[in-house]
Amino acid sequence: MLIFLIGLMGAGKTTLGRQLAQELSYPFVDLDDYIVQRENRSIAALFEQEGQERFRQIEHDALKAVADEFEKAVISTGGGAPCFHNNMALINEKGTSIFLDVSVEELVHRLRQSDLSVRPLLAGRSEAELKAFIAETLESRRQYYELADYKLETSVCSVEAITALLNN
Numbered sequence: 795m796l797i798f799l800i801g802l803m804g805a806g807k808t809t810l811g812r813q814l815a816q817e818l819s820y821p822f823v824d825l826d827d828y829i830v831q832r833e834n835r836s837i838a839a840l841f842e843q844e845g846q847e848r849f850r851q852i853e854h855d856a857l858k859a860v861a862d863e864f865e866k867a868v869i870s871t872g873g874g875a876p877c878f879h880n881n882m883a884l885i886n887e888k889g890t891s892i893f894l895d896v897s898v899e900e901l902v903h904r905l906r907q908s909d910l911s912v913r914p915l916l917a918g919r920s921e922a923e924l925k926a927f928i929a930e931t932l933e934s935r936r937q938y939y940e941l942a943d944y945k946l947e948t949s950v951c952s953v954e955a956i957t958a959l960l961n962n
């Protein structure tokens with residue numbers, strides 16, 4: 795079984811995905827890390843040198859490669875992955891998807907404490923700009939995220955909640 799975690803930057807896809815994979819004894823794949831290894835460049839460098847449009851093609855190719863390579867895995871996607879190149883159709887065809895629906899306030903709180911330079915869409919933004927950008931981006935991406943098989947809201951985003959979902 796392939797389990798895909800989706801949601802905005804800061805939702806905890808990478809953090810929870812790693813813990814979930816350990817709990818299930820599944821391989822763990824972070825799509826951003828997979829891309830970094832394939833391309834031998836950081837996500838920030840890819841955005842800067844190739845532009846976002848090319849990054850989305852690279853991301854789509856990586857998603858297909860991961861889905862072909864693994865029979866079972868927990869796959870943490872990047873926040874934009876579900877929203878380009880019809881990737882939600884691919885994700886839902888190949889596995890089970892879970893949308894981590896974390897509130898704008900909580901996302902901003904977490905991201906403020908993180909290193910923004912590793913997320914090129916957020917780099918250099920003031921706190922007010924960050925909040926506005928996160929709110930707008932969540933609103934425009936929600937239509938894709940809502941195509942997930944399951945949704946977990948902020949208060950119940952945990953490994954226990956995910957394993958309970960999958961066992962039902």
Ligand SMILES: Nc1ncnc2c1ncn2[C@@H]1O[C@H](COP(=O)(O)OP(=O)(O)O)[C@@H](O)[C@H]1O
Pocket residue numbers: 801802803804805806807808809810870873904905907908951
């Ligand atoms: N459940 C959580 N509660 C509090 N902070 C969290 C939680 N999950 C992740 N974080 C923090 O939020 C930030 C973003 O987490 P990350 O797993 O990288 O998110 P994503 O991969 O969805 O962008 C990190 O600093 C991480 O430590």
Ligand SMILES: O=C(O)C1=C[C@@H](OP(=O)(O)O)[C@@H](O)[C@H](O)C1
Pocket residue numbers: 801802803804807808826837871872873874875912913914915
């Ligand atoms: O939301 C996005 O468009 C992006 C999210 C990032 O992943 P995380 O969601 O793990 O931060 C990474 O793929 C890239 O910076 C673009």
Ligand SMILES: [Mg+2]
Pocket residue numbers: 807808809826870871872
């Ligand atoms: Mg991540």
